[in-house]
Amino acid sequence: MFENLSERLGGVFDRLTKQGALSADDVKIALREVRVALLEADVSLPVVRNFIKSVETKATGSAVTKSITPGQQVVKIVHDELIRVLAGEEDAGALKIDTPPAPILMVGLQGSGKTTTTAKLAKRLKEREGKRVLMASLDVNRPAAMEQLAILGTQIGVDTLPIVKGEDPVAIAKRAKTQASLGGYDVYMLDTAGRLHIDAELIQQAADVRDVVKPRETLLVVDGLTGQDAVNVATEFDDKIGVSGVVLTRMDGDGRGGAALSMRAITGKPIRFVGLGEKMDAIETFEAERVAGRILG
């Protein structure tokens, strides 16, 4: 799992004299490699700096046991520290849907995978928890997005709110709430409009809907491949709307997962789920262990 970093560190330590404990110099040299590895994994610079500082403190003077090399020792400390920073809620996948019908607001930029994630989560709630879920698209500017949710709904056997032309997002949200109550649904998921960039109208729309339905969860969907941009998007959405968690999509792609570390460290918001493909089952709860492994390469 850590071949990449382990190899690099192995090389560094081969040149050092064997000692019983890691010296400050050993650690400094090793952490230069760790720094490069983290930057290559697309972790943002301020996060890397902080991270390196805390690892340095922990690693200096720590005893090296006979069974592992000093390089492995540093990798272990880095790994443990990654888990500590990444770890969010105990049970990231447990959505707060206790009082039916519980509203879940889905927010994010266009193309982030928001509609797909809405359907994936609906399917998960239905199959794993036996919940009755109603989905509604609020993307009135993009009829294709509304159609897309309806098609996914049919595919996974989850109801969608019938589309009524000319309705505004708040009216749709109210209708979804009423329909969810009358129809005995446990959860209703609102797929808000996405845009290419965050703008005042997008934020206002999401805030208006939030005020009407008072969501139990507001999940921000971000493209895990966009690195630092994903973190900026999260900061802005959280400041303006308030999010209860993040879903990182495209974690099946080439990205090394550094966005996850930056996301957690900068926004303080827990990553709840990761998207791992286009299929409706390609979603998993966030596990710090797995992502740490990915970052270390």
Ligand code: GDP
């Ligand atoms: P939206 O505009 O945010 O609603 O984005 P969509 O849900 O329409 O998704 C945009 C594209 O990304 C679609 O082709 C999805 O199949 C794809 N997609 C969504 N999530 C993932 C993911 O986790 N991995 C991969 N590889 N593709 C995804």
